Amino acid sequence: MMTQVETTVHYDNGYEYEYMNQEDEWDRDMLLDPAWEQQQRKTFTAWCNSHLRKAGTQIENIEEDLRNGLKLMLLLEVISGERLPKPDRGKMRFHKIANVNKALEFITSKGVKLVSIGAEEIVDGNVKMTLGMIWTIILRFAIQDISVEETSAKEGLLLWCQRKTAPYRNVNVQNFHISWKDGLAFCALIHRHRPDLLDYSKLNKDDPLGNLNLAFDIAEKHLDIPKMPDLPDERAIMTYVSCFYHCFAGAEQVVLSYSITNMYF
Numbered sequence: 295m296m297t298q299v300e301t302t303v304h305y306d307n308g309y310e311y312e313y314m315n316q317e318d319e320w321d322r323d324m325l326l327d328p329a330w331e332q333q334q335r336k337t338f339t340a341w342c343n344s345h346l347r348k349a350g351t352q353i354e355n356i357e358e359d360l361r362n363g364l365k366l367m368l369l370l371e372v373i374s375g376e377r378l379p380k381p382d383r384g385k386m387r388f389h390k391i392a393n394v395n396k397a398l399e400f401i402t403s404k405g406v407k408l409v410s411i412g413a414e415e416i417v418d419g420n421v422k423m424t425l426g427m428i429w430t431i432i433l434r435f436a437i438q439d440i441s442v443e444e445t446s447a448k449e450g451l452l453l454w455c456q457r458k459t460a461p462y463r464n465v466n467v468q469n470f471h472i473s474w475k476d477g478l479a480f481c482a483l484i485h486r487h488r489p490d491l492l493d494y495s496k497l498n499k500d501d502p503l504g505n506l507n508l509a510f511d512i513a514e515k516h517l518d519i520p521k522m523p524d525l526p527d528e529r530a531i532m533t534y535v536s537c538f539y540h541c542f543a544g545a546e547q548v549v550l551s552y553s554i555t556n557m558y559f
Contacts, residue, residue, distance in 0.1 A: 330527070331421060337522055337530040338428040341436075344520040344537070345372045356428070357419045363393025366416075370400055373435045390417045398427075406434050429529060436536045451532065451539055455479065458486045458542075464499045470531045477505025480538075484512055487542045491516055517541050 335356055343352040346365065349372050353359035360366045362385075367378045379396050382389040394413035402408060408430065415423040433447075442450035452470065459465045462482040467473045474480065476499055485494040491512050497505055513519035519537045522530060 331425070333527065333530060334425045334429075335421075337533055338425060338432070340520040340522055341432060341533050341537075342369055342428065344518075345369055348372055357421045357424045360424060361394075361417050361419055362390045363395075363397055363413075363416075366397045367393060367400075370397055370431070373431070374400075374404075376400075387417065401431065401434065404434055406430060432533055432536070436540065437532065440536070440539060448532070451536060454539060454543070455483065455535060458483055462486075462494065470528045470535065474531050474535075476502040477507075477509055480509035480513075481505055483535075483538050483542070484509060484517075488516070513538070 339356045346352050382392045391413045394416045437447045440447045440450045442453045455467045459482040465478050465482045510521045514521045522534045
């Protein structure tokens with residue numbers, strides 16, 4: 295069973311991401327909760343597939359489909375834009391362990407020290423270790439590099455959301471949990487950047503399910519953001535919101551660069 299120390303992710307820059315706080319902790323009750331585990335599976339599978347489909351593949355069972363290390367290595371190549379060492383194509387256990395080790399070594403080469411996440415556990419299909427590994431990958435490649443006014447990644451993402459949704463009625467983003475439950479914050483993010491996709495004035499705060507489904511459907515169809523089934527916890531919401539950040543903030547940088555280029559050239 296994974297313990298608190300096993301969910302610690304250390305970064306070589308001296309800052310430690312220790313999820314020991316109440317809102318961040320993968321506590322014992324959660325780890326024993328089948329509903330929580332299933333939610334993490336759904337969220338992380340959708341996130342992985344949003345990247346793997348760029349390489350023409352996908353996964354269905356996250357702990358089974360990553361066991362031989364091949365799709366895990368491919369996922370890391372897609373999200374990093376870098377080449378990993380050539381994978382072993384054999385089907386023996388030691389081939390699978392070698393591939394997963396190559397993936398884990400790549401992660402550690404990016405400044406992440408994985409504590410108690412080993413290749414053997416991934417090859418054996420250990421669900422909680424696999425989920426912990428994917429969350430680490432999400433933190434490193436989707437969230438850690440988010441920077442707004444020298445804040446931490448999590449604070450920066452929250453600040454970005456607050457600024458983008460501030461003008462909208464009935465939206466008050468204070469966290470990555472209950473602030474998103476009625477769906478209006480998601481709709482506000484979409485409308486702020488793509489007002490052509492929805493009419494915010496017609497949304498009803500008392501229809502949270504309708505708002506959520508509208509935001510998820512639009513994001514999937516028009517923004518290429520994977521539909522996240524249910525969003526009950528902070529990790530799922532942070533993962534989903536980071537997709538909006540990379541979609542919209544990236545587009546803003548392109549526009550800014552284009553404007554500066556035209557200004558001086």
